[in-house]
Amino acid sequence: MKLYKKEGNIVQILSFPNETVEKGDYLLIEDSDAGKALIAQVIDVQFASIPGILEELLRSLPDGGELIQGEDFDPLEIAPHITYIQDASLLICKIRATVENESLSPSSSWLPSRSQSTIKKLPIPKLLKLAKIDGQLPIVLGGTKDSSLLTIDALSLDGRLNIITGKKETGKSHLSKLLMLDLIGYKATVVVFDLNGEYLSLGTTSDGKRNAYNDKIHVLTPSQNFKISLKQLNLQVLLGILIHALHLPGTSAREFRRIWQSLKERDMLNMHELGEAIRNWHCNQHVRDALFSRYYALVNSGFFTDDTAETMLLEERLFKAKEQGGAIIINLRNTSSIDRQIVVEYALGKLVELLTSLRLKAIFLFAEEAHLYLRETYWDDIVTRMRHFGIFATFITNQPDTIRENIYRQADNIFLFNFTNEHDLEVVSRAARVDAETVKSIARDLPPHYCLALGKVVKDFPMVVKVKALDVKTMGETRLFFKNIN
Amino acid sequence: MQTQALQLKPQPVPLKPKRQETVVAAVDTSSMKIGETSTGILIAVRGATVWKQNKHYRYMRLGPFIFHTTEENKREVYNALQRAYFNSQREHNHQSLPNLMQMPTRIANLLERWLQTMLSKTIGNGLILFDGSLTAGTSDTPTQIMKEILNTARKKASTVLAFSKITNLRFNGHLITEIPPFHEPPYLLEIVSLKTRPPIVVLGDIYVARLTQGNYAFRLDIDKEVSPEQKIQAVEKLLGNDSLSQSYPETLRLAHILCTFTANEVIAMQHFTAHKYGLKMVNRPDMHRLLFGPFGRGEGNS
Numbered sequence: 001m002k003l004y005k006k007e008g009n010i011v012q013i014l015s016f017p018n019e020t021v022e023k024g025d026y027l028l029i030e031d032s033d034a035g036k037a038l039i040a041q042v043i044d045v046q047f048a049s050i051p052g053i054l055e056e057l058l059r060s061l062p063d064g065g066e067l068i069q070g071e072d073f074d075p076l077e078i079a080p081h082i083t084y085i086q087d088a089s090l091l092i093c094k095i096r097a098t099v100e101n102e103s104l105s106p107s108s109s110w111l112p113s114r115s116q117s118t119i120k121k122l123p124i125p126k127l128l129k130l131a132k133i134d135g136q137l138p139i140v141l142g143g144t145k146d147s148s149l150l151t152i153d154a155l156s157l158d159g160r161l162n163i164i165t166g167k168k169e170t171g172k173s174h175l176s177k178l179l180m181l182d183l184i185g186y187k188a189t190v191v192v193f194d195l196n197g198e199y200l201s202l203g204t205t206s207d208g209k210r211n212a213y214n215d216k217i218h219v220l221t222p223s224q225n226f227k228i229s230l231k232q233l234n235l236q237v238l239l240g241i242l243i244h245a246l247h248l249p250g251t252s253a254r255e256f257r258r259i260w261q262s263l264k265e266r267d268m269l270n271m272h273e274l275g276e277a278i279r280n281w282h283c284n285q286h287v288r289d290a291l292f293s294r295y296y297a298l299v300n301s302g303f304f305t306d307d308t309a310e311t312m313l314l315e316e317r318l319f320k321a322k323e324q325g326g327a328i329i330i331n332l333r334n335t336s337s338i339d340r341q342i343v344v345e346y347a348l349g350k351l352v353e354l355l356t357s358l359r360l361k362a363i364f365l366f367a368e369e370a371h372l373y374l375r376e377t378y379w380d381d382i383v384t385r386m387r388h389f390g391i392f393a394t395f396i397t398n399q400p401d402t403i404r405e406n407i408y409r410q411a412d413n414i415f416l417f418n419f420t421n422e423h424d425l426e427v428v429s430r431a432a433r434v435d436a437e438t439v440k441s442i443a444r445d446l447p448p449h450y451c452l453a454l455g456k457v458v459k460d461f462p463m464v465v466k467v468k469a470l471d472v473k474t475m476g477e478t479r480l481f482f483k484n485i486n
Numbered sequence: 487m488q489t490q491a492l493q494l495k496p497q498p499v500p501l502k503p504k505r506q507e508t509v510v511a512a513v514d515t516s517s518m519k520i521g522e523t524s525t526g527i528l529i530a531v532r533g534a535t536v537w538k539q540n541k542h543y544r545y546m547r548l549g550p551f552i553f554h555t556t557e558e559n560k561r562e563v564y565n566a567l568q569r570a571y572f573n574s575q576r577e578h579n580h581q582s583l584p585n586l587m588q589m590p591t592r593i594a595n596l597l598e599r600w601l602q603t604m605l606s607k608t609i610g611n612g613l614i615l616f617d618g619s620l621t622a623g624t625s626d627t628p629t630q631i632m633k634e635i636l637n638t639a640r641k642k643a644s645t646v647l648a649f650s651k652i653t654n655l656r657f658n659g660h661l662i663t664e665i666p667p668f669h670e671p672p673y674l675l676e677i678v679s680l681k682t683r684p685p686i687v688v689l690g691d692i693y694v695a696r697l698t699q700g701n702y703a704f705r706l707d708i709d710k711e712v713s714p715e716q717k718i719q720a721v722e723k724l725l726g727n728d729s730l731s732q733s734y735p736e737t738l739r740l741a742h743i744l745c746t747f748t749a750n751e752v753i754a755m756q757h758f759t760a761h762k763y764g765l766k767m768v769n770r771p772d773m774h775r776l777l778f779g780p781f782g783r784g785e786g787n788s
Binding site (some may be wrong): 050051052068072073078082084085171 | 547
């Protein structure tokens with residue numbers, strides 16, 4: 001390999017056919033005289049612009065498009081040299097760091113010698129060692145291309161905003177399960193908004209046996225084993241549900257506040273009494289109608305109950321998880337859009353309440369396709385305000401444009417699976433921790449189950465990893481009509 | 487070479503394509519200086535023969551052959567090649583030898599004559615197309631060798647047709663290939679009364695060939711010893727058996743294309759000589775560029 005060009009933090013390297021280098025590989029450009037080396041990552045492999053190549057190709061197809069037949073007598077065996085030159089490739093590489101005295105710096109301000117520099121592939125284990133990507137709480141993500149393991153530190157997820165994205169069936173949920181289970185293993189508290197019921201059997205192995213996480217996975221299905229009474233709620237949480245999930249106008253919300261105070265003073269906070277109070281409340285008929293319609297929405301959700309035996313205290317599950325580590329899976333499968341929003345409003349409100357009162361330390365929130373249940377204003381809330389309370393979100397989506405640009409800008413870690421759509425790649429490339437060229441070039445060619453890890457987990461050295469398999473029962477499979485036909 | 491005013495026969499010879507199955511074969515070579523060393527130059531030559539049979543083109547390509555010629559070895563190299571190709575006992579002394587810069591063309595010419603000899607020996611009842619003219623008696627086209635090639639072809643009932651892309655022959659001050667068409671192509675215009683000074687001899691009858699519509703015409707030399715009817719028939723068979731575009735036969739075009747060196751081949755050959763023989767190329771500065779900057783014509787344009 002030969003150093004050809006450097007423009008900004010892009011270097012172009014001429015590579016010959018016997019040097020197998022692929023997108024995503026790391027190269028070490030070592031200038032021994034300068035005592036420094038550049039670490040560069042291959043983000044694209046192109047044909048080298050060899051003069052005369054067009055003539056060469058045209059020459060081989062002159063007979064009406066049919067290959068002209070013939071014999072070559074080449075006694076000096078020049079042909080392999082011609083092929084060698086023709087197949088030379090140009091590696092477009094992004095400079096990631098400079099190594100000097102075994103320590104890394106993000107500088108790319110110096111120019112290695114073009115004639116004297118030696119260029120070789122940098123094995124991933126060596127890079128991991130140089131970049132100190134391991135840590136106290138290791139999570140093995142999977143294998144890299146040179147068959148070494150990529151281990152990240154759970155601490156690099158702590159207090160961070162993560163995004164897992166990629167097109168359908170590339171392995172996003174699989175990775176989020178892996179991260180989640182490892183976090184539980186380190187006694188973390190995890191809350192999952194499970195839109196498709198994919199996380200329900202994480203406590204079971206693929207052959208249906210109980211696994212090590214079995215007693216740490218708590219599945220809460222709204223209106224089944226997850227019901228609440230009004231007494232468990234504080235007014236702010238309920239108003240949040242009414243205003244944001246059920247779009248109650250401000251005037252009606254003010255009346256509701258009075259009704260609530262009145263019931264609370266009389267210790268009559270239950271659904272039945274709430275209905276009666278709205279019926280008998282002295283107020284404008286339109287306000288009453290507005291309140292009634294929201295009341296029946298709450299009743300019909302099945303999420304509220306007056307039977308104390310049926311109620312489930314979310315905080316109890318969270319406290320249990322806090323002790324031993326565990327995941328609260330909120331099963332939103334088969335839940336209507338309105339009910340989903342009610343449940344999510346409640347859960348987030350409750351989490352903020354527990355975290356602000358310091359009754360919970362911090363939680364990791366995994367939200368699949370959050371745009372389907374998270375109201376607009378919550379996005380900023382989660383990534384800014386709630387992060388300070390201790391809610392560390394991981395968004396999982398196959399529609400990257402449903403996550404707003406400012407969320408990408410603040411993301412600390414991105415786990416990117418394959419995308420072929422230019423628009424999707426454009427959206428993801430707005431993330432602050434990565435350059436657009438890397439995202440667009442590498443993500444496009446990722447095979448299923450391969451992920452490009454970006455951000456703090458890999459100390460800003462983007463790495464391609466094949467996500468390791470998990471021995472848990474998968475539930476995210478699509479129900480097919482032609483399932484029994486090969 | 488032209489010693490007196492040319493005459494054109496007033497009547498063009500109209501041509502009618504003859505579809506009678508005939509092998510059309512062509513030969514061409516190319517040479518190139520691929521670099522300079524501290525003691526000499528590196529030369530690459532390659533030759534190609536192309537033939538059209540049963541409506542398909544086939545080729546045989548020889549080379550590239552690479553020579554490192556120096557002032558010291560050029561005589562030895564040239565004489566050795568001449569001996570090898572033509573069994574010639576004629577030894578060149580230093581005066582009759584080409585200078586170093588002419589060596590690429592001269593070596594390529596040796597290869598071309600040899601390929602022409604081989605074609606004339608192997609093609610029967612066919613048409614053999616040469617690039618250039620049938621003028622002999624020059625240092626790179628000895629009359630004896632060219633005569634032998636034509637004789638051999640004749641014995642095998644083949645006709646040699648030589649197409650020149652460039653000519654200096656003029657009629658009324660105009661290049662013969664630029665005389666405006668006054669007949670519907672395809673046709674030939676015969677040139678008469680061309681006299682040459684010894685040792686130069688013209689071994690063919692010369693025509694202006696305008697074989698397709700358009701402004702292209704070429705000087706065409708046809709073996710002098712062939713009967714006039716056979717000459718015309720040969721061109722008609724060419725029209726009936728080969729594709730012609732811009733008045734130029736495809737077989738000859740392919741021979742040229744196949745032997746020409748492309749830039750990446752030059753790089754590959756430089757790579758080969760450096761790796762296999764450790765020859766170090768020297769980049770001599772272009773004095774024109776150096777002295778005159780943008781006004782320097784550069785070596786390639788001189």
